[in-house]
Amino acid sequence: MSGKTLYDKIWDSHLVKEREDGTSLIYIDRHLIHEVTSPQAFEGLRIAGRQPWRASANFATPDHNIPTTSQERKRGLQGIKDPVSKIQVSTLDNNCSEFNIFELKMNDFRQGIVHVVGPEQGATLPGMTIVCGDSHTSTHGALGALAHGIGTSEVEHVLATQCLMQKKMKNMLIRVDGELPMGVTAKDIVLAIIGKIGTAGGTGYTIEFGGEAIRSLSIEGRMTICNMAIEAGARAGLIAVDEATLEYIKGRPFAPKGALWDKAAQAWKELVSDEDAHFDSVVELQAAVIEPQVTWGTSPEMVSPVTGAIPTLENEADATKRGNIEQALRYMGLSGGTAIEDIQLDCVFIGSCTNSRIEDLREAAKVVAGKRVAANIEMALVVPGSGLVKQQAENEGLDKIFIEAGLEWREPGCSMCLAMNADQLGEGKHCASTSNRNFEGRQGFGGRTHLVSPAMAAAAAIHGHFVDVRKLA
Amino acid sequence: MKKFTVESGLVMPLDRANVDTDFIIPKQFLKSIKRSGFGVNLFDEHRYLDKGEPDTDNRSRPLNPDFVLNQARYQGASILLARDNFGCGSSREHAPWALDDYGFRVILAPSYADIFFNNCFKNGILPIVLPRQTIDELFAAVVANEGYALEIDLEEQTLCRPNASDIAFEVDSFRKHCLLNGLDDIGITLEDSELITAFESRWREKAPWYFAQSGNGAAENTEAAGE
Numbered sequence: 105m106s107g108k109t110l111y112d113k114i115w116d117s118h119l120v121k122e123r124e125d126g127t128s129l130i131y132i133d134r135h136l137i138h139e140v141t142s143p144q145a146f147e148g149l150r151i152a153g154r155q156p157w158r159a160s161a162n163f164a165t166p167d168h169n170i171p172t173t174s175q176e177r178k179r180g181l182q183g184i185k186d187p188v189s190k191i192q193v194s195t196l197d198n199n200c201s202e203f204n205i206f207e208l209k210m211n212d213f214r215q216g217i218v219h220v221v222g223p224e225q226g227a228t229l230p231g232m233t234i235v236c237g238d239s240h241t242s243t244h245g246a247l248g249a250l251a252h253g254i255g256t257s258e259v260e261h262v263l264a265t266q267c268l269m270q271k272k273m274k275n276m277l278i279r280v281d282g283e284l285p286m287g288v289t290a291k292d293i294v295l296a297i298i299g300k301i302g303t304a305g306g307t308g309y310t311i312e313f314g315g316e317a318i319r320s321l322s323i324e325g326r327m328t329i330c331n332m333a334i335e336a337g338a339r340a341g342l343i344a345v346d347e348a349t350l351e352y353i354k355g356r357p358f359a360p361k362g363a364l365w366d367k368a369a370q371a372w373k374e375l376v377s378d379e380d381a382h383f384d385s386v387v388e389l390q391a392a393v394i395e396p397q398v399t400w401g402t403s404p405e406m407v408s409p410v411t412g413a414i415p416t417l418e419n420e421a422d423a424t425k426r427g428n429i430e431q432a433l434r435y436m437g438l439s440g441g442t443a444i445e446d447i448q449l450d451c452v453f454i455g456s457c458t459n460s461r462i463e464d465l466r467e468a469a470k471v472v473a474g475k476r477v478a479a480n481i482e483m484a485l486v487v488p489g490s491g492l493v494k495q496q497a498e499n500e501g502l503d504k505i506f507i508e509a510g511l512e513w514r515e516p517g518c519s520m521c522l523a524m525n526a527d528q529l530g531e532g533k534h535c536a537s538t539s540n541r542n543f544e545g546r547q548g549f550g551g552r553t554h555l556v557s558p559a560m561a562a563a564a565a566i567h568g569h570f571v572d573v574r575k576l577a
Numbered sequence: 578m579k580k581f582t583v584e585s586g587l588v589m590p591l592d593r594a595n596v597d598t599d600f601i602i603p604k605q606f607l608k609s610i611k612r613s614g615f616g617v618n619l620f621d622e623h624r625y626l627d628k629g630e631p632d633t634d635n636r637s638r639p640l641n642p643d644f645v646l647n648q649a650r651y652q653g654a655s656i657l658l659a660r661d662n663f664g665c666g667s668s669r670e671h672a673p674w675a676l677d678d679y680g681f682r683v684i685l686a687p688s689y690a691d692i693f694f695n696n697c698f699k700n701g702i703l704p705i706v707l708p709r710q711t712i713d714e715l716f717a718a719v720v721a722n723e724g725y726a727l728e729i730d731l732e733e734q735t736l737c738r739p740n741a742s743d744i745a746f747e748v749d750s751f752r753k754h755c756l757l758n759g760l761d762d763i764g765i766t767l768e769d770s771e772l773i774t775a776f777e778s779r780w781r782e783k784a785p786w787y788f789a790q791s792g793n794g795a796a797e798n799t800e801a802a803g804e
Contacts, residue, residue, distance in 0.1 A: 127751040129769060133787045229787065231784070238667075255669075257762070307689075321742040425658075543599045543666060545600075
């Protein structure tokens with residue numbers, strides 16, 4: 105019999121019940137909550153007269169709707185101009201207080217994007233099952249937790265039963281071998297992976313990311329990788345636990361302390377796939393050939409190395425794909441054959457649960473230090489992922505570097521990644537964005553998104569078009 | 578949840594791969610704290626020519642005559658014919674809520690994104706996976722025949738076409754059981770309360786670190802900075 109994958113191990117340890125057709129009840133250790141996908145679930149509990157099964161397993165923070173200017177934030181809830189958004193944020197506050205759920209409220213200094221704050225607070229621990237009504241919950245897999253997004257009916261289900269009803273996924277291993285070249289980051293790796301396997305390549309799988317290039321990433325970089333597992337179609341991404349994982353977690357507020365820490369750390373060392381584990385699918389990439397990536401279309405798989413060009417319709421044999429490219433180019437206002445470096449930009453967004461951690465901000469700051477944003481850039485936002493990231497960045501003087509270069513330094517939140525608050529990309533505008541989705545209208549009605557790493561976005565801000573960050577080094 | 582047994586209805590083709598949930602229902606409509614009323618904003622950015630907001634009166638908005646949903650022949654459709662990777666992207670359950678509220682009860686596609694697929698079953702919508710070739714045939718038939726309708730029988734797991742052979746489809750037996758009987762997942766799971774309690778106490782014993790220091794009761798975690 106072959107050994108177990110990391111996914112098999114976490115699944116097996118949380119299995120409460122399995123039906124004949126494989127539908128299973130899985131115990132959930134941590135439930136993260138934000139304001140957008142939870143109100144209907146709490147309402148469901150109230151209507152049925154139910155209480156949360158284990159209130160202490162829940163952890164909430166508002167992030168999607170909240171304003172990011174300090175002027176608005178100073179005014180608390182009253183600073184949210186959109187009355188509908190304000191109701192959603194105050195509804196979360198009320199629900200958390202009614203059901204005794206831990207919440208970092210909008211102006212708590214630890215508030216931020218739920219996928220940044222969870223790990224930062226130690227609420228994300230290796231070997232946990234973690235769910236949240238948000239597809240980027242896959243982020244937490246970077247710490248060896250089985251984490252994925254769920255719908256609102258399931259949010260209610262987890263609140264009421266502490267379990268989730270689901271079938272086991274298949275196992276996929278994506279191995280990135282070798283050493284990552286200078287100027288190439290976690291974001292470039294994951295975009296290259298999506299370019300290779302497509303946005304449905306991981307559908308039906310849990311993806312484990314491995315290989316030397318993944319192992320050598322910081323925990324922040326690993327989070328960027330797992331964050332976008334969903335953009336490859338996989339609900340959950342995983343990375344095995346190692347010393348770096350334990351070092352990251354130790355001492356965080358929700359992490360175990362003292363003797364309990366020692367025991368936990370010992371147990372977590374088992375959270376790796378066995379050498380003889382069976383994967384249903386294995387994908388291999390060589391780190392050495394990965395270049396900085398830029399998306400040119402309306403799906404994350406429409407991606408090219410910065411040295412490349414937008415594909416031409418003539419070169420695509422498949423009729424369906426040709427249609428997709430045509431549609432994307434029409435929306436993006438671009439034509440096939442254009443060099444990626446020739447794409448002119450109007451806006452830059454550095455932030456989101458993909459790339460708003462301290463390491464991301466450091467990389468971006470390094471590129472813009474002592475320079476000025478290009479004249480054609482109308483808006484350049486830097487939105488830290490949490491209050492603590494913001495504090496750390498300010499301690500390091502990064503805020504000053506950004507402001508002196510002409511970028512705006514904002515308060516933490518999801519901001520222009522999905523543009524539910526006032527931060528929106530204008531119609532027809534091109535944006536170099538460190539977020540995760542370039543769908544039509546994602547960053548604002550008619551907005552045109554190009555997904556890149558923080559360093560690439562920063563370089564684009566300075567030059568007004570895409571440039572290869574490796575040339576700047 | 579409402580029961581699903583047999584659905585007969587018009588078919589509307591949406592000939593586009595990778596339709597994401599932002600396409601199905603844009604973000605500004607996610608601010609609602611209700612579960613209903615999303616139907617008028619289904620496919621909003623493609624259905625209307627202007628930008629919609631939650632408080633807009635949709636009756637006065639200019640319709641996009643080129644978008645399939647606005648074409649006279651597809652009015653009242655309850656079966657959505659789609660392409661690969663339907664429902665990818667955000668986990669928002671507002672997507673199936675909008676489809677359901679508009680009146681779609683069945684989706685036919687070669688593949689779906691996992692979270693969306695799952696969300697459909699929680700809302701009495703039946704997403705059916707069919708081979709790519711069958712989907713191509715259905716697209717051709719719908720476009721060629723105005724008023725093209727299908728009958729989907731969940732109990733029998735068949736799709737009946739006019740002037741062509743029936744097509745069998747697969748569905749998980751447990752999900753089928755829940756749809757046929759309109760069963761609420763939470764109710765079913767709570768029948769296993771004792772199992773869950775037993776699991777929880779074993780797990781707490783084995784991995785106490787997952788149960789420590791969280792929630793409002795933990796002193797060091799409750800020092801809020803306040804607003």
